[in-house]
Amino acid sequence: MDVRLPLTTAGVCLALLLGGCSPGEEKKPTVSLETKTATFEHSLDAITDPKLKDAVTELGGSLLLLERAQHKLDSTPLKTVYGEDTLSVLKHYPSPQALVDTFINGLFVLHKDASSDYLTDLQPVFPFNLNIPGGFLFPHGVEWQSVTLSNKRVIAYQPEWSETDPGIQLSPSSSNVNNPDDLTVTYPFIEGLDVDKKTQPQPVSLQGKVEVITPRRLFSFNLSQKDVGQTRTDDNLSVTLLKLAKNYAEVEFSNNLPLAPEVEGAQLNPLIVQARDTTGQYLVRAGSINESPAQVSFYEKQLAHLQQQKTWSEALEKQLEDEQHAFEQQHPRRYNKVYFNGPVDTLEVSVLDFxxxxxxxxxxxxxxxxxxxxTTDKAIQPLDPAVVVYDDLAPNWLKGASLTEEELKAGIRIHQSVEEPSAARIEFSHRRTFNDELLGDDFSPGESPVTFFTEKRSGKLDEPIELPPEAYQVDPLQATITYDLNLFPETPAIAVGSMPLFLATVDKKTYDAKSLPKGLEIKNNTLVVDLKLFPANAWRFFVKDDSGNYLKQILSVSHDASADGPALFGVHYFYGRPTHVETYQRTDLNTVQYGFEVKLEKAQQPDTAP
Incomplete structure (x- = not known):
């Protein structure tokens, strides 16, 4: 029996992603989470029945995790972050099954160098980005089983590395928490014996199995503020927009048909909620809560009932199961509260029909x-997954090629840090663009004047503060000003000056495969670039196929004359066959002076004895 599974699963996932959460409406908790947690943990000491204690611990702990996550989402400062259309990938394939086939057939494994002579890392490379919220569009699972070594030995996969196992092991990598499918082959360590890893049997193939569930269909509802309280229906699918706030939406949805027998018991999330702001761009999701206030209230009542019991029994177990079944029958619609990084204008709510x-x-x-x-190899190593995958982020990314001085200045954000008075900082940052990628490394920042002032009671500039040279330092390449308040004769209130920014002038040219300039050549799914004619620090290349869409790059390799260079030619590998090439060349690097007047944050004064 596990009446807490739906809540526990959601609570744990949210805790891992967000570090925290609070059921219901966005109100400041009257009792701190720390106090609630301490009180709850103390109450467990009075429970002597082990099964009852486990049940209370799991359900109560999940509720606390949920509350922490909710509080975290509600208290995070609103900052606009744009992302991609999760559904755009579907538009490139004739059917959902074709997308699934591409996902499976495009998978390959890379051998990665590890920091230790006793480790070899293996990185499964998927054709689609699994690190975005929700990962691949359809429910899927990959189960690794074994690795075959160059000496024909087969090493079985184990879920964690064992310190007591004396042999070669295959286990999940501990060095990359962002890619849970990464694996590590561990060779035995022998005290006092130095072993060259290259003499060890090397991994040559990785075995496993993959499963993907493709729904019958996907249907999308476009919603806005005028749809709040309304239910939209298409055949067996319905969606109700309960609330649309500044940066989150509350949605209920249902499917009037039962789940297909093939997916009963599978962990399915059939809802995809996306949002755009007034610019029409998609906002990145900040997180979600999948338990409605009614669900949370139900679980809280179950917890209170459990805490009143003295022992666990089959009758109690059946009672809890019956109560949950009755609740689910009374509340057949599923709930999602989705937060976004930015102000929401419109929603696109899509439901997968299973x-x-x-x-x-x-x-x-x-x-x-x-x-x-x-590499110093002269030969080009083949890497052709024989699938086509498009780069839907490229069009927006390449807008940075024509970034203007005004746009660069408008994107500057100023951050201050005064926690350490001897190293207070002013930082000038902006969202990275394609233009930054082409800046190169030959900068001429020029002068970076800055003057610190006191202020009048009106808040306006008063007198400049005379300072020794060591009182502050300007780093134009990092766009930071560091100053030591201990060397200031007076407390500074305002900083005035100019920070150099850098802007590349980028020249774009487009070629088809039959008219490429000297130094560029298309070979199957690769673009080969003569790096003597097209040096890497000044050129970038994007390719399209006959559909007019940009192909996604798999990886690139620089073939060098020796380990110390120079670079001879580069090979760019793509998912698909390029037929058109776009070249982007930095033809000039401009220094843009960003004038500023910053009201300085005040450092906290150390506590003094009365």
Whole structure:
């Protein structure tokens, strides 16, 4: 019996993602979470029945995690962050199944150098980005089983590295928490014996299996403030927009048809909620709460009932199960409260219909490939997954090629830090663009004048403060000003000056495959670049196929004359066959002076004895 599974799963996931959460409306808790947690933990000491204690611990702990996550989401400062259309990938394939086939057939494995002579890392590379919220569009799972070594030995996968296992091991990588599918081959360590890793048997193939569930269909509802309180329906699917606030939306949805037998018991999230602001761009999700206030209230009542019991019994277990079943029957609609990084103007709510589904399963036996960013090999190593994947972020990213001085200045954000009075900082930052990628490394920042002032009672500038040279330092390349308040004869209130920014002038040219200039060549799914004619620090390349869409780059390799250079030619690998090439060249680097007048934050004064 696990009546707490739905809540526990959500609570733990939110805690891992956000570090915190609070049921219901956005009100400041009257009792701090720390106090609630301490009180709850103390109450567990009075429970002597082990099963009852486990049940109370799991349910109560999940409620606290949920409250912490809710509080975290509500208290995070609003900052606009743009992302991609999660559904755009569907537009490139004739059917959902074609997307699934691309996901599976585009998977390959890279051999990665590890920091230790006793470790070898393996990185499964998926054709689609799994690190975005929600990951791949459809429910999927990859299960690794074994690795085959160059000496024909097969090493079984184990869920964690064992200190007591004396042999070669295959286990999840501990060095990359962002990619849970990364693996590590660990060789045995022998005290006093130095072993060259290259003499060890090397991984040559990785075995496993993959499963993807494709829904019957996907339907999207476009909603805005005028739809609040309304239910929109399409056949068996319905969506109700309960609330649309500044940076979050509350949505209920239902599917009137039962789940397909193939997916019963699977962990499914059939709802995809996306938002745009008034610019029409998609906002990145900040997180979500999947328990409605009614659900939370129900679980709180169950917890209170459990805390009144003295022992666990089968009758109590059945009572809890019956109560949960009755609650689910009375509340068939599912709830989502989704937060976004920015002010929401419109919503796109999409529902995956799993009333029928196709389950695709495939055994995997993937060769382990080795690619380094730099190599002295003359031959071009093939890497052709034989699938087509498009880069939907490229069009927006490439707008940075024509970034103007006014746009650069408008994007500057000023941050201050005065926690350490001897190293107070003013930082000038902006969202990274394609233009930054082409700045190179030959900067001429020029002068970076800054003057510190006291202020009048009116808040306006008063007198400049005379300072020794060591009192402050301007780093134009990092766009920071560091100053030591201990060397100031008076407390500064305002800083006035100019910070140099850098802006590349970028020249774009477009070629088809038959008219490429000397130094560029298309070979199958690669673009080969003569780096003597197109040096890497001044050029970038993007390619399209005949559809007019940008192809996603897999990786690139620089082929060098020796380990110390120079670079001879570069090879860019793509998912698909390029037929058109766009070149972007930095033709000039301009210094833009950003004038500023910053009201300084005050450092906290150290406590003094009365």
């Amino acid at each position: 009333s029928s589904a196709t389950v695709t399963r495939k055994a995997l036996d993937l060769p382990v490939r080795t690619f380094s960013q730099h």
